[in-house]
């Protein structure tokens with residue numbers, strides 16, 4: 001799973017230190033070095049790693065700690081808290097309510113997994129008693145509507161899209177209007193992949209957003225993304241002000257640190273993770289529980305809620 | 307004034323201590339450019355051992371010495387031992403016999419395989435080849451229709467250019483290797499010059515899907531296997547490249563990388579380095595956008611310039 005190797009390395013680094021007899025400056029520095037190296041290997045943003053190093057050093061000032069202080073405990077807690085800060089922005093994500101239309105719009109870089117994930121999410125809510133549907137506002141990518149249509153059909157989710165209309169703003173507005181009238185609870189709007197270097201595509205995203213007025217905009221990020229994650233997610237945040245993140249492809253080998261850096265850069269919570277190509281491969285995400293499992297501290301809050 | 311002189315070490319014999327700070331700085335620089343840690347470590351270590359005990363020129367700062375050594379190392383990694391002239395290879399093969407020239411495209415999910423296959427197709431059509439696109443992603447929803455749209459668009463475009471393009475597809479759910487083989491047989495019978503085979507995206511840590519690539523390569527017998535890796539990917543680039551390079555059995559390796567989505571990362575093009583570092587396989591194309599003309603060959607001084615900036 002995502003971050004599993006990182007978890008092992010971090011746990012070893014912390015426990016090597018806390019199990020040694022003397023906790024001196026040298027051993028402490030070695031631990032911090034190993035933690036930072038593991039984070040870099042996991043694609044955590046380089047600047048964030050540097051900050052984390054400073055924060056840990058600052059919080060655990062070995063020289064000034066009195067003899068009564070349990071150093072090992074303090075170190076463990078500090079590392080844990082700093083890592084939780086990375087993935088837990090303390091912002092509550094939107095919670096949909098039944099009996100009214102909840103409009104959710106997906107945005108993200110090319111190929112990150114938006115179309116696949118929007119069907120997964122529609123199915124997730126459908127299974128929990130929400131009347132769910134999908135709108136395809138990707139009029140650009142070849143075969144985009146067929147992709148959504150085939151997925152939706154498999155999942156038995158109603159969908160809307162067009163083979164002929166080229167304006168995504170119009171398609172999304174029409175689709176959302178139609179489903180609102182039909183009293184759907186969850187209306188998910190899929191959009192084309194884009195990136196910050198293409199201004200026109202960013203402007204288009206804002207227009208779609210104005211047309212469908214989403215209750216929640218979700219940015220989808222590939223778990224394997226590297227150092228570009230921070231700049232791209234910040235740019236999406238500025239233009240689309242997304243309120244939640246979904247990390248996809250966590251079944252891959254990548255540690256997911258890039259995607260996690262996006263959380264820190266945008267103060268936005270991860271709500272779900274994608275764990276495969278199939279319709280059921282979606283899990284809820286809880287940051288505290290995630291990190292505690294990562295550090296082998298036991299499953300504090302129930303990591304995954306199916 | 308002292309500070310000014312301290313920076314210069316004209317004629318000094320370099321020790322490890324002299325270089326530590328400059329090397330650490332260069333490593334950080336490479337990491338920020340999205341070079342994988344393993345590759346960055348290796349580059350810096352090699353530079354260190356090559357400079358150790360060397361005498362610097364007069365009025366050369368250590369930073370500058372280290373920097374130019376790193377630049378040279380990057381250039382060396384990116385420079386292929388023999389360059390590929392795809393058009394000429396195709397022409398040569400066609401003049402020798404009836405079998406078409408076969409190229410297959412592989413890679414992890416969503417990196418841009420189908421799109422960059424279409425760009426290569428456009429490039430071949432501009433050169434008046436007759437191209438068959440084989441839809442061998444029989445898994446992902448919409449994969450066949452995606453190629454059908456590309457084939458239709460390219461057909462329209464190529465009517466002016468003089469090339470010919472057709473789609474070979476057998477729908478979903480069937481065995482990709484068999485379809486690939488049938489496509490090549492069909493292409494031979496119908497006198498196509500080139501077959502471009504699209505494949506399903508697969509995780510490089512998925513044993514089952516990776517192992518099916520060996521049979522695929524045996525049946526389709528491609529002249530070239532290109533792997534698409536996206537410029538966005540971080541550290542995973544190294545293992546992606548290694549695992550795909552190893553997936554075709556002991557007799558076969560990758561022939562080149564297409565690094566896609568270079569337009570999305572600004573100057574953070576470290577993936578180029580990481581993938582070539584991991585395998586020694588050269589970069590043949592860069593993807594720089596979503597349109598058919600957004601395909602480039604690698605300009606090494608451009609890449610080195612961005613990485614060192």
Ligand SMILES: Nc1nc2c(ncn2[C@@H]2O[C@H](COP(=O)(O)OP(=O)(O)OP(=O)(O)O)[C@@H](O)[C@H]2O)c(=O)[nH]1
Pocket residue numbers: 108109110111112113114115116117138141144191192193194248249250251252273274275276277281415416446507509
């Ligand atoms: N292994 C794995 N693959 C995934 C996951 N989510 C999506 N994919 C695959 O990633 C690829 C891209 O997914 P899409 O849903 O088409 O991505 P997208 O963001 O809609 O792409 P664009 O619309 O072109 O920007 C497909 O091959 C999906 O099957 C996941 O959680 N795990």
Ligand SMILES: Nc1nc2c(ncn2[C@@H]2O[C@H](COP(=O)(O)OP(=O)(O)OP(=O)(O)O)[C@@H](O)[C@H]2O)c(=O)[nH]1
Pocket residue numbers: 110111141193195413414415416417418419420421422443446449505506507508566567568569570592593594595596600
């Ligand atoms: N900006 C940019 N986008 C690209 C580039 N190459 C491909 N894309 C986009 O990336 C997304 C995924 O491309 P595909 O060609 O479908 O990727 P794939 O590898 O075939 O995906 P799967 O078959 O699902 O594994 C699409 O939205 C493409 O338009 C590129 O060079 N630059």
Ligand SMILES: [Mg+2]
Pocket residue numbers: 114115116138141144190191192193
């Ligand atoms: Mg899509």
Ligand SMILES: [Mg+2]
Pocket residue numbers: 419420421443449504505506507
């Ligand atoms: Mg494809």
